[in-house]
Amino acid sequence: MKQMSWLVMALAATVAQAAGLVPQKMENIFQQTQAPLVTFRLLFQTGSAFDPAGKEGVTSLTAAMLAKGGSQSLSYEEITKAMYPLATSFEAQTDKELTVFRGTTHADNLDRYYGLIRQMLLEPGFRDEDFARLRSDAMNYLKVSLREGNDEELGKEQLYNTLYRGHAYGHHNSGTVSSLEKMTIQDVKDCYARQFTRGNIVIGLAGGFPNDFPARIKQDFDALPAGKFLSKLVVAPSPAEGRRVEIIQRETRSTAISFGFPIQVRRGDKDWPALAVAASFLGQHRSSNSHLYQRLREARGLNYGDYAYIEYFPRGMYLFRPDPNLARQQQIFQIWIRPVPPEAGQFALRAGLFEFEKLIQDGLSKDEFESTRAFLSKYAGVLLQTADAQLGYALDSEYYGIPPFSAYLREALAKLTLADVNEAIRRHLTSKNLQIVVVTKEADALAEALRKGLPSRMVYSSPKPKEILDEDKLIEKHPLHIDPDKITVLPVTQAFQ
Amino acid sequence: MNWLAKLMILTCLCGPVLAAPAKFFPFPYSVDRLTNGLQVITVQSGPSDLAALYIIVRTGSRNEVEEGKSGFAHFFEHMMFRGSKKFTPELRDAILKRAGAEANAYTSDDRTVYHEFFAKEDLDAVMELEADRFQNLNYSVEAYKTEAKAVLGEYNKSNSNPINKLYEVLRETAFQRHTYKHSTMGFLKDIEEMPNLFDYSLEFYKRYYRPEYATILVVGDVPREQVLAAAKRSFSDWKRGDYAPIIPIEPPAQGPKTAQVDWPAPTLPLLAVAYHAPAYSDEKIDKAALDFLVPIAFGEDSDLYQRLALKEQKVDLLAPDFDAKVDPELFAVLARVKDPKDVEYVRDQIIATFERFSREIVPAAKLAETKSRQRYGTALEWDSPNAIAGFLAPYIGLRSSVATIENYYEMSERITPEDVRRAAQQYFTPANRVVITLAKRSEKEAK
Numbered sequence: 001m002k003q004m005s006w007l008v009m010a011l012a013a014t015v016a017q018a019a020g021l022v023p024q025k026m027e028n029i030f031q032q033t034q035a036p037l038v039t040f041r042l043l044f045q046t047g048s049a050f051d052p053a054g055k056e057g058v059t060s061l062t063a064a065m066l067a068k069g070g071s072q073s074l075s076y077e078e079i080t081k082a083m084y085p086l087a088t089s090f091e092a093q094t095d096k097e098l099t100v101f102r103g104t105t106h107a108d109n110l111d112r113y114y115g116l117i118r119q120m121l122l123e124p125g126f127r128d129e130d131f132a133r134l135r136s137d138a139m140n141y142l143k144v145s146l147r148e149g150n151d152e153e154l155g156k157e158q159l160y161n162t163l164y165r166g167h168a169y170g171h172h173n174s175g176t177v178s179s180l181e182k183m184t185i186q187d188v189k190d191c192y193a194r195q196f197t198r199g200n201i202v203i204g205l206a207g208g209f210p211n212d213f214p215a216r217i218k219q220d221f222d223a224l225p226a227g228k229f230l231s232k233l234v235v236a237p238s239p240a241e242g243r244r245v246e247i248i249q250r251e252t253r254s255t256a257i258s259f260g261f262p263i264q265v266r267r268g269d270k271d272w273p274a275l276a277v278a279a280s281f282l283g284q285h286r287s288s289n290s291h292l293y294q295r296l297r298e299a300r301g302l303n304y305g306d307y308a309y310i311e312y313f314p315r316g317m318y319l320f321r322p323d324p325n326l327a328r329q330q331q332i333f334q335i336w337i338r339p340v341p342p343e344a345g346q347f348a349l350r351a352g353l354f355e356f357e358k359l360i361q362d363g364l365s366k367d368e369f370e371s372t373r374a375f376l377s378k379y380a381g382v383l384l385q386t387a388d389a390q391l392g393y394a395l396d397s398e399y400y401g402i403p404p405f406s407a408y409l410r411e412a413l414a415k416l417t418l419a420d421v422n423e424a425i426r427r428h429l430t431s432k433n434l435q436i437v438v439v440t441k442e443a444d445a446l447a448e449a450l451r452k453g454l455p456s457r458m459v460y461s462s463p464k465p466k467e468i469l470d471e472d473k474l475i476e477k478h479p480l481h482i483d484p485d486k487i488t489v490l491p492v493t494q495a496f497q
Numbered sequence: 498m499n500w501l502a503k504l505m506i507l508t509c510l511c512g513p514v515l516a517a518p519a520k521f522f523p524f525p526y527s528v529d530r531l532t533n534g535l536q537v538i539t540v541q542s543g544p545s546d547l548a549a550l551y552i553i554v555r556t557g558s559r560n561e562v563e564e565g566k567s568g569f570a571h572f573f574e575h576m577m578f579r580g581s582k583k584f585t586p587e588l589r590d591a592i593l594k595r596a597g598a599e600a601n602a603y604t605s606d607d608r609t610v611y612h613e614f615f616a617k618e619d620l621d622a623v624m625e626l627e628a629d630r631f632q633n634l635n636y637s638v639e640a641y642k643t644e645a646k647a648v649l650g651e652y653n654k655s656n657s658n659p660i661n662k663l664y665e666v667l668r669e670t671a672f673q674r675h676t677y678k679h680s681t682m683g684f685l686k687d688i689e690e691m692p693n694l695f696d697y698s699l700e701f702y703k704r705y706y707r708p709e710y711a712t713i714l715v716v717g718d719v720p721r722e723q724v725l726a727a728a729k730r731s732f733s734d735w736k737r738g739d740y741a742p743i744i745p746i747e748p749p750a751q752g753p754k755t756a757q758v759d760w761p762a763p764t765l766p767l768l769a770v771a772y773h774a775p776a777y778s779d780e781k782i783d784k785a786a787l788d789f790l791v792p793i794a795f796g797e798d799s800d801l802y803q804r805l806a807l808k809e810q811k812v813d814l815l816a817p818d819f820d821a822k823v824d825p826e827l828f829a830v831l832a833r834v835k836d837p838k839d840v841e842y843v844r845d846q847i848i849a850t851f852e853r854f855s856r857e858i859v860p861a862a863k864l865a866e867t868k869s870r871q872r873y874g875t876a877l878e879w880d881s882p883n884a885i886a887g888f889l890a891p892y893i894g895l896r897s898s899v900a901t902i903e904n905y906y907e908m909s910e911r912i913t914p915e916d917v918r919r920a921a922q923q924y925f926t927p928a929n930r931v932v933i934t935l936a937k938r939s940e941k942e943a944k
Contacts, residue, residue, distance in 0.1 A: 077807050077808070080802075081798045083798070084798040084870060086870070087870045087871070087877060104877055105877075106873050109873065133806075133810050140765065149660075151654075151657040253657070254656065254657075286601070288590050297650070298586065300646075301643035301645070301647050303647070303650035303653070340650065371594050374597070375597050377597065378596065378598075378615070379597040379599070382615075385883055386880040386884070462642030
């Protein structure tokens with residue numbers, strides 16, 4: 001029986017690989033220019049989806065030990081002193097499948113900077129004091145910063161955790177509080193040996209580096225632990241069934257809302273450009289282009305903004321453009337409704353669902369399609385405005401097996417039709433099965449109100465156009481279709497525990 | 498790695514030191530002025546398909562001198578998106594959308610900056626949009642009142658982070674009369690009152706949205722002639738105003754002052770230690786001298802950080818903050834303390850560091866290294882036309898010039914270790930000191 005299932009799995013993996021689902025080993029990328037700066041993106045094809053059970057967060061912690069800890073020769077104190085005159089730093093970003101170490105230096109300082117980061121990655125110190133500090137930082141990030149310092153990010157990350165419960169993506173990249181409590185330095189050393197290997201490294205370099213530099217890096221990074229390229233098929237999570245609500249209770253002034261569901265579309269798939277248009281129309285990030293923004297913020301003054309996404313975009317409240325190298329096999333569609341006064345919470349949720357359902361039902365108009373297509377085509381240039389972004393996007397294109405992003409997107413958009421977009425909406429977006437996460441103080445009262453499904457009257461403190469008030473009458477009693485048994489309240493201390 | 502290699506890496510001056518270049522800001526630029534006083538600056542940042550258009554208005558929360566009007570400059574920034582005579586918000590959005598533009602704005606103490614980043618062929622269209630809202634802004638009372646709620650939404654989303662509260666209380670405690678006493682967001686009670694100030698908003702526009710308060714900045718691969726022609730075409734009819742607010746002068750500090758904030762939710766304790774410090778100047782050396790202490794005394798390589806964050810691990814955040822402002826502002830150090838029982842110790846260590854640099858002279862080699870670091874640091878910032886424009890905006894806000902950058906860095910070059918010590922001694926005094934702590938209620942009581 002065991003042998004049989006092994007064969008089945010091997011066969012499935014082969015089929016998946018043949019179908020282009022499992023990421024291949026990525027190629028190195030060298031983008032040489034005349035610029036006075038040199039940017040590194042040293043990427044490993046590994047991430048928190050590779051954390052062993054019980055060791056959630058170990059990949060991220062290992063990456064932190066490399067980028068924010070000492071090497072074998074130099075303590076971290078010595079490294080920060082050595083970085084001082086270079087006016088730069090070295091950062092690590094761990095996502096589900098990709099971990100990237102990045103930094104930029106002036107070309108004058110290339111040898112010194114590279115000398116430092118080379119030893120940090122190839123000769124890590126794994127010192128106890130660095131481990132104590134970085135583990136404490138990871139725990140405080142979950143317990144204090146995320147739980148108690150940013151309601152919006154809390155809601156978004158909990159949405160991911162809930163949609164992916166029991167799945168390889170089912171824990172925050174930093175881990176869980178309980179797994180971090182039990183983590184040991186040996187776990188980190190094992191993770192390094194297992195996941196940060198010759199087989200997994202992808203070298204990204206951009207800027208005014210000398211001609212012989214790529215060969216030098218490639219040779220140096222042969223010193224990584226031996227290991228084959230680790231591929232991992234990440235299957236779709238169980239689809240959300242019906243509409244479910246999780247309400248996180250904490251002491252807060254406002255009510256933050258996110259909702260979403262898994263989608264089976266990523267860059268390179270036939271429908272990705274079409275969905276990108278749909279998401280941009282519905283909720284272009286922090287832009288007054290966003291349809292949701294126009295209806296909820298602009299027309300009604302409900303909150304600071306409302307947006308929609310088909311790719312993971314952490315730290316969105318601090319950034320205008322997403323960080324690269326968050327590429328994944330599995331994505332979700334999500335809507336972000338920024339905090340509203342608690343008395344408007346139910347109405348805001350209904351309004352978000354109402355607009356979303358309208359999108360699925362009606363699709364985009366010809367005008368909406370043309371203008372959004374025109375926008376995205378040009379906006380690609382804005383996304384790639386720095387050498388670092390160009391390098392990051394080039395690496396992601398490697399991951400997805402697509403041409404350079406700008407060309408890929410513009411060519412796809414040029415061929416796209418309105419029908420393509422509306423069909424993609426119907427094919428991939430569902431308003432029937434989704435997970436809602438709310439962060440609010442009066443959690444039990446909200447749960448009760450949702451169970452009862454009573455109308456949520458919206459009262460404004462100033463006159464609104466008739467068109468809005470008429471629409472409100474529909475929104476106020478718009479059926480929520482939430483199964484009363486699928487509403488849970490949890491204290492914030494349970495999030496990421 | 499052997500000891501020799503280690504020695505080479507650690508011996509800081511073995512490596513390149515970026516010597517003071519002939520010009521600190523390397524990009525060619527031109528400064529023009531229309532007859533109505535509107536300044537137009539064009540910067541050639543090299544080949545690029547994209548151009549940045551920044552309009553800097555020399556008005557911020559500092560200008561909010563009237564009681565009950567804190568936060569209004571920021572609120573007014575929001576109103577600038579609510580339509581103008583020729584362009585409704587929908588039409589404006591549609592034009593910017595077709596241009597693939599990233600368009601936004603921000604307000605700070607001393608300035609409000611409207612910025613767009615787009616394909617350079619769309620410059621004329623975007624300039625026309627801007628010209629209309631800067632001269633013919635037009636919104637209804639309903640739109641006005643609705644937008645006040647979006648501003649409240651902005652306040653709400655920031656409210657879950659206790660660091661915002663810490664800064665609010667720091668400023669309120671530190672300043673007695675000057676308008677830096679309130680944050681750019683403003684007091685909540687004033688935000689809540691905003692819907693009732695429609696007429697005042699029109700007055701605010703008349704006062705400040707005038708050519709003498711503004712600079713148009715274009716960075717990219719756009720010829721000066723094209724920018725000037727577009728500016729003249731769209732902005733020539735803009736009329737000068739004559740309003741100049743009287744900003745209260747902050748009296749000499751009579752501290753030390755302290756305040757404690759009770760935070761209703763669980764949090765690690767936060768601490769801010771700040772001193773009244775000089776305003777931006779490219780003539781007086783005090784600000785530039787103290788700017789060196791930001792990395793030297795409180796950066797990641799400083800003795801304090803290495804001890805508190807790395808060795809003793811008593812803080813998981815230690816960050817200096819000393820901005821360049823029109824009027825004297827605060828040199829602050831923010832810390833997040835991992836154990837409530839260490840708050841006083843951390844506070845005392847930070848204060849001791851301020852005092853240490855009032856007595857001790859920074860070694861000459863360290864100062865030279867820091868000057869080089871400063872040059873490398875700014876070079877790293879210039880990685881797109883948008884970033885270059887963002888770098889220039891504060892200087893244009895402060896001095897309506899790009900040349901001030903040259904003056905500032907030239908002056909910085911000549912600063913000596915004794916200059917730094919003397920400035921520290923002058924400003925880091927008990928009378929100038931403000932200390933704010935923030936903790937969850939019950940933890941504070943337990944202490």
